[in-house]
Amino acid sequence: MSALRGWKEIPIAGIPFEPAVKYKTGDWRVFRPVIDNEKCIKCGLCWMFCPDSSIIWDGDNFPTVDYEHCKGCGICAHECPTKAIEMVRG
Amino acid sequence: MLEIRWHGRGGQGVWSASAVLASAAINTGKYAQSFPQFGPERTGAPVLAFNRIDDRPIVVHSMIYEPDIVVVIDRTLLSDREAILGGLRPGGHLIADTDESPEELRARLQVHDSIHVWTLDAVTLALEEVGRAFTNTPMLGAVIKAAGVVPLEAIEESIKERWKGEIGEKNVKAVRRAFNEVAHSPAKVEVTA
Amino acid sequence: MAKSVQQRMMSLNGDEAVAWAARQSNVDVVAAFPITPQTIIMERIAEFIHDGLMDSEIIRVESEHSALSASWGASIAGARAFTATAANGLALMWEILYIVASSRAPVVMAVVNRALSAPINIHCDHSDSMGARDSGWIQIYSEDAQEAYDNTIQAFRIAEHENVQLPVMVMLDGFLISHTMQNVQILPEDVVSDFVGYRKPSRIKLPEFYGEKEIPLMLNPKYPISIGPLDLYDYYFEHKMQQIEAMKRAPEVIKEIHKEFAEISGRSYGDGLLDPYRAEDADALIMGIGSTMGTMKAVVDELREEGKKVGSVRIRTFRPFPADEIRELASGVSSLGVLDRSASFGAEGGPLFMEVRSALYSLKDRPPVLGYIYGLGGRDMPPRLLKKIAEEVLSTREEPERPRVGYPGARE
Incomplete structure (x- = not known):
């Protein structure tokens, strides 16, 4: 982690000055989501519901998972209407 | 600085009358300045309004305790002598709506000899000119007759600014009549400041 | 002031004067909830907007908490936001007061000073805004309706100044100013519009998001930022330091804008922080806030006629507190009286008394200070009582052993 900055060095109003993506939260995970493209209908619900923006989807192709940031919460698997996402240990 | 205390009942328009006078000035x-007795207005309850008028900017922000002029726009309030005459400065004016003559009112309220007493049957006048018993504007005519302060025309302009159209015209007529008809019982002793 | 422009002399009460200031100040959004004695401000603004005389969005809300929340939302979206409240309404805004200040949203709010319940009371004292003195808002108190107009216009410039970026409360005494009609000079629309301009959100750099490009500090889909996220013990203190420093920079800005406005309008109030009256050669000084200090001027004149060397100092800007200026004024006098229109229960005197005494502590030669708490719940402060206070202060030459606080006007 970088050294904490002083009040003269940061923007005012409590605005975040570092992108949160630099914090790799993927290692918090116990279970990881695995998408079965056979069952996936590209509805985009997993992408919409993911609280950490860790489902990567361009709107055309099958979604993939950003495992560097996915914390393994399982919301995507819970929301998937075709049960295409399985939470797998490790 | 001239200080005026208006007595009326909630809904009769003492604050409006004091506002018309202040605007005219x-x-x-x-x-x-024009301000009400600070508080929620309650219809029918005795209420007060105040004026300060001066040739210099006015810096004082407090109630008025020793007015130069007391105006009573509702005759039923005249029974409370203490409330009406309290603090009225020697040499000042008591101006009231009543069908009594100023001498009769002076005798009834035992008004001090140094006070000018003015009376006007403002209810009858208002009923005749405006069609409703709003005595606040006629009493403005009486105040101007008694104390000068501003020319009658300035009051008329201020009334027309506040009440547009026919109602304004009727009130202007009422003010003019009041100015001409208010009766005067001069102070019997002169007060030198 | 030769340069001052032609103005229109109107008969307005304090609330109407504030509404006129808001009308002329290019306000984008007004969100407020009516409460006595602030109501006339909202009524007039609603009329102005309805009549096409004021180009602002009005948001009708269900509470003061929402009024300030909506103002905050508008402000962080880049709009110029105005609201107004009093007493219990301000109390209900409490949570959002701090949020507005900490997010550096330059909201301007008129606070029509009124006593807090209970018992319920609609009259003037300063307990509402004095309670909010530590919320991070700049606080400017008016003496009369004219000044309420002038202060409201200046408030937008102060709040949005790049060295400040803090919300501003403009105070006016309930009824004593809000409902008292008086002479008010109104500047031409275009003159005020030019003076306040339009809000330009300040610009910041976020190199790790947007490189060296400066982006506006506002919610903007083109340059997304987060406002108000979690801030723990790693950075919260630093953000508070920035607010502390912004307050330190504010006096210069307040004085500068006050001076600029004086050149246009011909009206000034001391240096914009303190408004002294016949204070230069005074033996005794009476300090206080709001409309009472107008009455005090008349009392000072009366005492001077009697040969008594009394002067007065009205605190126009209470936050940031003008401690340096107070030290300077007080160092030459023999005694000081401080008038507070609010109580700080359990403290050694009212808030102004405590801050004045604290400011004087570093003076080697400090005058005795007497405190007076007066006018709670609208209890009138007549000239004769002020005169009594001034005479007591004038005859005091030694600091009492314990802080001396009186309660003039209260019955025992």
Whole structure:
């Protein structure tokens, strides 16, 4: 982690000055989501519901998972209407 | 500085009358304040309004305790002698709506000899001119007759500014009549400041 | 002031004067909830907007908490936001007061000073805004309706100044100013519009998001930022330091804008922080806030006529507190009286008394200070009582052993 900055060095109003993506939260995970493209209908619900923006989807192709940031919460698997996402240990 | 205390009942328009007077004074280059007895207005309850008028900017922000002029726009309030005459300065004016003559009112309220007493049957006048018993504007005519303060025309302009159209015209007529008809019992002793 | 422009002399009460200031100040959004004695401000603004005389969005809300929340939302979206409240309404805004200040949203709010319940009371004292003195808002108190107009216009410039970026409360005494009609000079529309301009959100750099490009500090889909996220013990203190420093920079800005406005309008109030009256050669000084200090001027004149060397100092800007200026004024006098229109229960005197005494502590030669708490719940402060206070202060030459606080006007 970088050294904490002083009040003269940061923007005012409590605005975040570092992108949160630099914090790799993927290692918090116990279970990881695995998408079965056979069952996936590209509805985009997993992408919409993911609280950490860790489902990567361009709107055309099958979604993939950003495992560097996915914390393994399982919301995507819970929301998937075709049960295409399985939470797998490790 | 001239200080005026208006007595009326909630809904009769003492605050409006004091506002018309203040506007007229301000429009003629004077400095003025108009404020109500601070509080929620309750219809029918005795209420007060105040004016300060001066040729210099007015810095005082407090109630008025020793007015130069007391105006009573509702005759039923005259029974409370203490409330009406309390603090009225020697040499000042008591101006009241009543069908009594000023001498009769002076005798009834035992008004001090140094006070000018003015009376006007403002209820009858208002009923005749405006069609409703709003005595606040006629009493303005009486105040101007008694104390000068601003020219009658300035009051008329201020009334027309506040009440547009026919109602304004009727009130202007009422003010003019009041100015001409208010009766005067002069002070019997002169007070030198 | 030769340069001052032609103005229109109107008969307005304090609330109407504030509404006129808001009308002329290019306000984008007004969100407020009516409460006595602030109501006339909202009524007039609603009329102005309805009549096409004021180009602002008005948001009708269900509470003061929402009024300030909506103002905050508008402000962080880049709009110029105005609201107004009093007493219990301000109390209900409490949570959002701090949020507005900490997000550096330059909201301007008129606070029509009124006593807090209970018992319920609609009259003037300063307990509402004095309670909010530590919320991070700049606080400017008016003496009369004219000044309420002037202060409201200046408030937008102060709040949005790049060295400040803090919300501003403009105070006016309930009824004593809000409902008292008086002479008010109104500047031409275009003159005020030019003076306040339009809100330009300040610009910041976020190199790790947007490189060296400066982006506006506002919610903007083109340059997304987060406002108000979690801030723990790693950075919260630093953000508070920035607010502390912004307050330190504010006096210069307040004085500068006050001076600029004086050149246009011909009206000034001391240096914009303190408004002294016949204070230069005074033996005794009476300090206080709001409309009472107008009455005090008349009392000072009366005492001077009697040969008594009394002066007065009205605190116009209470936050940031003008401690340096107070030290300077007080160092030459023999005694000081401080008038507070609010109580700080359990403290050694009212808030102004405590801050004045604290400011004087570093003076080697400090005058005795007497405190007076007066006018709670609208209890009138007549000239004769002020005169009594001034005479007591004038005859005091030694600091009492314990802080001396009186309660003039209260019955025992």
